[in-house]
Amino acid sequence: MSALSPHLPILQIIIPLIGAFLAGFLRRGSVAFALTLVVIWIMPFIAGALLWQALTSGPISYALGGWAPPWGIEYRVDVLNGFVLFLVSAVGAVIIPFARRSVAFEIEPGRQAWFYSMYLLCLSGLLGITITGDAFNAFVFLEISSLATYVLIALGHDRRALLAAFQYLILGTIGATFYVIGVGFIYLVTGTLNMADIADRLGPAAADQSRAIFAGLAFVTVGISLKLALFPLHVWLPNAYAYAPSLVTAFLAGTATKVAIYLLVRFFFSVFGVAIDFRALPVTEVLLALSIAAMFIASIIAVFENDLKRMLAYSSVAQIGYITLGIALANQAGLTGGLVHLFNHAVMKTALFLSLGAVFFRLGTVRLDQLAGLGRKMPLTMLAFAVAGFGLVGTPGTAGFISKWYLAIGALDRGWWWLVLLIVASSLIALVYIGRVVEVVWFRPTSPTFEGATDPPLSMLLPILVLAAATIYFGFNTELSANIAATAAKTLLGGLK
Amino acid sequence: MTPLRMPDSLVLIAVALPFLGALLIPLFGKHPNQREAVTLVTAVALVAAVAGLLAPVLGGARPEAGGFEIAPGLALAFQVEPLGMLFALVASSLWIVNSIYSIGYMRANNEPRQTSFYVYFAIALGSTIGVAFAKNLFTLFLFYEALTLSTYPLVAHKQNAEAMRSGRIYLLLLLGTSLVLFLPAIVATWVLAGTLDFTPGGVLGGKASGTVIGVLLALYVFGIGKAAVMPLHFWLPAAMVAPTPVSALLHAVAVVKAGVFAILKVAILIFGADALASTGQSGWLTIVAGTTVIAASVVALRQNNLKRRLAYSTISQLSYVVLGVAILTPISMIGAAIHIAAHALGKITLFFAAGSIHTASHLTDVSQLDGIGRRMPWTMGAFAIGALSVIGIPPTAGFLGKWFILGGAMQTENWLAVAVIVVSTVLNATYLLPIVFRAFFREPPKARTPEHGEAPWPIVLALTATAAGTVLLFLLPGTPLALSKLMLGR
Numbered sequence: 001m002s003a004l005s006p007h008l009p010i011l012q013i014i015i016p017l018i019g020a021f022l023a024g025f026l027r028r029g030s031v032a033f034a035l036t037l038v039v040i041w042i043m044p045f046i047a048g049a050l051l052w053q054a055l056t057s058g059p060i061s062y063a064l065g066g067w068a069p070p071w072g073i074e075y076r077v078d079v080l081n082g083f084v085l086f087l088v089s090a091v092g093a094v095i096i097p098f099a100r101r102s103v104a105f106e107i108e109p110g111r112q113a114w115f116y117s118m119y120l121l122c123l124s125g126l127l128g129i130t131i132t133g134d135a136f137n138a139f140v141f142l143e144i145s146s147l148a149t150y151v152l153i154a155l156g157h158d159r160r161a162l163l164a165a166f167q168y169l170i171l172g173t174i175g176a177t178f179y180v181i182g183v184g185f186i187y188l189v190t191g192t193l194n195m196a197d198i199a200d201r202l203g204p205a206a207a208d209q210s211r212a213i214f215a216g217l218a219f220v221t222v223g224i225s226l227k228l229a230l231f232p233l234h235v236w237l238p239n240a241y242a243y244a245p246s247l248v249t250a251f252l253a254g255t256a257t258k259v260a261i262y263l264l265v266r267f268f269f270s271v272f273g274v275a276i277d278f279r280a281l282p283v284t285e286v287l288l289a290l291s292i293a294a295m296f297i298a299s300i301i302a303v304f305e306n307d308l309k310r311m312l313a314y315s316s317v318a319q320i321g322y323i324t325l326g327i328a329l330a331n332q333a334g335l336t337g338g339l340v341h342l343f344n345h346a347v348m349k350t351a352l353f354l355s356l357g358a359v360f361f362r363l364g365t366v367r368l369d370q371l372a373g374l375g376r377k378m379p380l381t382m383l384a385f386a387v388a389g390f391g392l393v394g395t396p397g398t399a400g401f402i403s404k405w406y407l408a409i410g411a412l413d414r415g416w417w418w419l420v421l422l423i424v425a426s427s428l429i430a431l432v433y434i435g436r437v438v439e440v441v442w443f444r445p446t447s448p449t450f451e452g453a454t455d456p457p458l459s460m461l462l463p464i465l466v467l468a469a470a471t472i473y474f475g476f477n478t479e480l481s482a483n484i485a486a487t488a489a490k491t492l493l494g495g496l497k
Numbered sequence: 498m499t500p501l502r503m504p505d506s507l508v509l510i511a512v513a514l515p516f517l518g519a520l521l522i523p524l525f526g527k528h529p530n531q532r533e534a535v536t537l538v539t540a541v542a543l544v545a546a547v548a549g550l551l552a553p554v555l556g557g558a559r560p561e562a563g564g565f566e567i568a569p570g571l572a573l574a575f576q577v578e579p580l581g582m583l584f585a586l587v588a589s590s591l592w593i594v595n596s597i598y599s600i601g602y603m604r605a606n607n608e609p610r611q612t613s614f615y616v617y618f619a620i621a622l623g624s625t626i627g628v629a630f631a632k633n634l635f636t637l638f639l640f641y642e643a644l645t646l647s648t649y650p651l652v653a654h655k656q657n658a659e660a661m662r663s664g665r666i667y668l669l670l671l672l673g674t675s676l677v678l679f680l681p682a683i684v685a686t687w688v689l690a691g692t693l694d695f696t697p698g699g700v701l702g703g704k705a706s707g708t709v710i711g712v713l714l715a716l717y718v719f720g721i722g723k724a725a726v727m728p729l730h731f732w733l734p735a736a737m738v739a740p741t742p743v744s745a746l747l748h749a750v751a752v753v754k755a756g757v758f759a760i761l762k763v764a765i766l767i768f769g770a771d772a773l774a775s776t777g778q779s780g781w782l783t784i785v786a787g788t789t790v791i792a793a794s795v796v797a798l799r800q801n802n803l804k805r806r807l808a809y810s811t812i813s814q815l816s817y818v819v820l821g822v823a824i825l826t827p828i829s830m831i832g833a834a835i836h837i838a839a840h841a842l843g844k845i846t847l848f849f850a851a852g853s854i855h856t857a858s859h860l861t862d863v864s865q866l867d868g869i870g871r872r873m874p875w876t877m878g879a880f881a882i883g884a885l886s887v888i889g890i891p892p893t894a895g896f897l898g899k900w901f902i903l904g905g906a907m908q909t910e911n912w913l914a915v916a917v918i919v920v921s922t923v924l925n926a927t928y929l930l931p932i933v934f935r936a937f938f939r940e941p942p943k944a945r946t947p948e949h950g951e952a953p954w955p956i957v958l959a960l961t962a963t964a965a966g967t968v969l970l971f972l973l974p975g976t977p978l979a980l981s982k983l984m985l986g987r
Contacts, residue, residue, distance in 0.1 A: 390646070394676065396639040402568060408684040409570075420681045428673050435668055443653045443661055478568045 009062035009075040012046045013128050020120035029112025033100050036116040040096050043089030051082035070194035076133030080488040084130045084262045091254035092123050098463045099247050106157045106245045122148035126259045135183045136193045146172045153244040164239035171236040175226030182219030185212050195271050202275030220267050228260035231294030234317040241313035246357025254350035258342050269492035277497050288328040294321030299429035308366040312352050319345045334410025339485035341403035351388035351467035355381045358456040373446030377453040382441050384468035389434035391471040394427045399474035504553040504560035508575050511546040515623030519616050526612040533600050536615050540593040547589045554582045570687045576632035579983035584758045585629035587838045588751050592622050594959045595746040601955030605856045620647040625751040634683045634693040645671045651743045652736045663735040670732040671722045678720030697986050699769020711778035717763050723756025727789040730812045737804045741852025749844040754837050757818035764822045774825045782823035787917035789816035794924035801862045803851045814840045821902045824914050827985050829905025834981035836898030842967045843886030843895050849960035850880035853952040868941025875957050877936040879964035884929040886967045894970035
């Protein structure tokens with residue numbers, strides 16, 4: 001074991017990659033599922049070990065193939081990406097038991113093994129973006145995860161899934177291209193691709209080549225913003241979430257956008273922020289304005305959606321607004337709020353999408369007008385939905401409250417009391433769209449069409465209940481969420497120029 | 498760590514008991530008698546636990562429990578101070594009476610979903626005790642929201658279109674005001690004062706300018722929507738669609754009193770009464786509270802539906818407490834605290850009577866009540882006593898609170914407040930006494946169908962008990978008075 005421990009960073013990536021490769025050769029979905037189950041449950045333990053090491057003894061640097069950075073590719077784990085690695089791998093692992101029946105129900109038998117292959121490939125891509133300390137390597141992993149995502153979305157049962165996947169393919173490619181152009185500009189100026197090295201060299205270069213650096217910053221920001229679905233670059237997200245298989249939607253909502261947000265934070269605070277005073281640039285103001293627009297416009301759209309997957313998708317766009325708001329605040333409480341919401345939103349939104357997956361499994365629909373009184377037929381599923389839903393609203397006693405608490409303090413520390421009112425006012429809209437569902441499923445007379453519907457089998461129910469319980473748990477215990485987010489925020493802000 | 502002393506563990510027991518009851522009740526869902534026994538046993542145990550805290554609190558102790566820190570500023574902690582003691586005592590002892598009443602009411606009216614009714618009721622009571630014993634603003638806020646969420650299903654209990662619409666108003670207004678106004682006020686308090694603990698003398702003194710204090714006060718007063726200060730009162734009449742036991746205990750006692758209790762507590766223990774007085778920011782509060790008192794009474798006059806009339810009366814009476822805060826004298830704040838207890842007893846009696854009439858005769862409107870006192874002498878007798886208390890006529894408890902608030906207003910020569918109290922008393926008499934008159938002195942309509950007598954005995958027992966309590970509290974006001982004085986540290 002001790003021989004392996006220095007290689008944990010690469011094992012984090014290579015194990016799911018090999019798993020994906022093997023699963024691609026399998027015929028039977030159930031065998032691929034078993035393989036995935038084993039592989040994916042190793043992930044949180046590796047990530048946990050890495051996070052623990054980063055917390056106790058500082059950042060870990062791993063030179064890929066023995067080539068010393070900055071010449072070779074460096075994997076670098078500090079508190080921030082250790083936190084994200086753990087979040088992504090834990091979400092991937094917690095929801096996997098749900099997959100067996102859900103995938104068997106939604107995806108034709110011949111493609112189930114491919115599904116698991118793509119799922120593992122997507123996971124290793126996302127973990128790769130997070131773990132790498134190399135700007136170009138991040139692009140490679142971005143493409144790996146994106147290509148796998150396109151396939152996963154296109155596997156949706158509805159034919160519109162193909163269109164949604166195509167739409168995402170086009171926009172995702174534009175995003176990735178923008179990102180790589182931005183990295184090109186940076187390379188032009190600094191001659192390096194290692195993020196820490198870029199940060200070192202960017203400062204001296206900023207004096208005479210500031211235009212190239214700003215162009216690089218702009219391209220990177222826009223490119224990543226497309227991937228993280230920052231309003232108004234979110235147009236791919238609602239369709240992709242609505243038509244993807246249930247498990248994929250839950251997985252993407254908890255991981256893909258979160259990793260993109262991580263990359264943005266990394267570039268803002270660890271790469272550009274170290275060299276130039278980006279708080280003086282209009283970047284933060286633009287981000288602030290777009291975040292607020294997302295919080296309100298996307299929430300209002302969510303209120304009028306009848307398809308609950310689309311409703312939650314728009315809600316995601318709004319909630320991403322909270323996270324980017326915290327980034328734009330760029331102070332201790334604000335950034336902590338943004339990062340802790342990255343964690344909390346992943347937990348809550350995954351719970352919500354999984355419970356919709358269970359509803360789809362039983363009824364074959366998630367249209368609100370067909371779910372009257374469902375709470376009496378599927379009480380535990382809908383209870384979990386309500387708990388995670390009120391978490392989104394930010395009710396005290398749930399994880400969502402902790403996020404809003406930090407964000408509000410961050411806004412007040414800046415002296416922006418109006419922003420505090422905007423934050424709480426937009427959670428009121430969340431109350432409307434969640435309350436609407438709660439009312440229909442719990443207080444309308446039960447529709448006679450779902451005679452036999454009950455809570456799903458334990459393998460599907462358990463992940464839902466675990467995530468709903470986590471929504472409450474992280475409302476009371478913030479050791480893992482807010483404490484680590486605060487540590488990460490402190491490090492990030494401490495490095496700023 | 499020292500082992501928990503007895504009163505300290507009693508605090509946790511008191512908060513946990515109703516939640517425990519809520520877990521046990523569904524286990525007996527198929528056996529109504531055992532199910533109701535669980536509710537009653539829980540209620541009695543709760544009163545015993547709360548009463549066990551009374552002597553230490555009167556002796557100057559402040560039993561504490563919890564102290565679990567979630568994040569900086571956010572601690573889950575309980576501390577029993579005199580005002581919370583008074584509130585918990587009122588809410589828990591009335592829960593016993595109300596449970597007896599519920600048994601009679603729910604069964605006689607064949608209400609559906611009785612198991613979930615008792616479950617949500619127990620959760621609501623647990624949340625109320627949590628509000629009462631909260632050591633800091635966060636804990637209060639947590640249980641305040643839990644109280645809203647647990648009473649929402651009770652408001653929507655009938656599950657028809659009207660109940661759902663009312664439930665929507667209820668949830669949006671109460672959760673909405675708390676999230677949009679109350680929460681920012683708490684965040685601002687934390688940023689300004691660096692603590693959220695309820696502290697004698699307040700924590701905001703000298704920490705902010707008069708204007709900021711004024712804005713914060715406004716955020717608290719309107720953010721605590723449960724106090725039903727106009728114009729944020731709509732949820733209360735809407736909530737009357739719930740079964741009468743809910744209106745009686747929750748929407749005349751637990752929920753609404755949690756609102757005014759929170760305002761009183763914030764005024765005394767967060768702002769500090771003296772600090773608030775020195776900023777001169779309470780003039781507008783007198784006007785807002787006074788307007789609510791008068792306007793709600795006028796609206797009550799025009800309501801023909803008995804429960805709606807009582808609801809508007811509650812809105813008016815709640816603002817007496819806010820008025821007591823706005824006058825900003827020790828004596829008026831003591832009056833406010835006593836009014837919380839006194840109005841609880843009087844108003845629950847009136848609602849019990851309204852539900853009793855509904856159960857026995859299916860009548861809901863004031864205009865239908867001619868001569869009903871001859872058929873239901875106990876009910877209407879209790880109603881008369883409750884009415885006297887709400888108006889504020891001795892020998893009923895309602896007199897005490899009003900007397901102290903009026904005294905405070907006179908002392909500070911706040912003539913506006915004096916006028917409000919006098920005019921309101923006249924209005925109270927105008928909307929309540931004609932009902933008593935009708936019931937006893939008008940001839941019943943000849944074609945009354947069908948014959949009926951009193952409501953089932955649990956209902957009669959409950960309303961007689963609360964009516965007696967109203968008189969008893971006037972005769973023996975020692976405990977509430979002592980607690981109210983201790984609340985101000987004297």
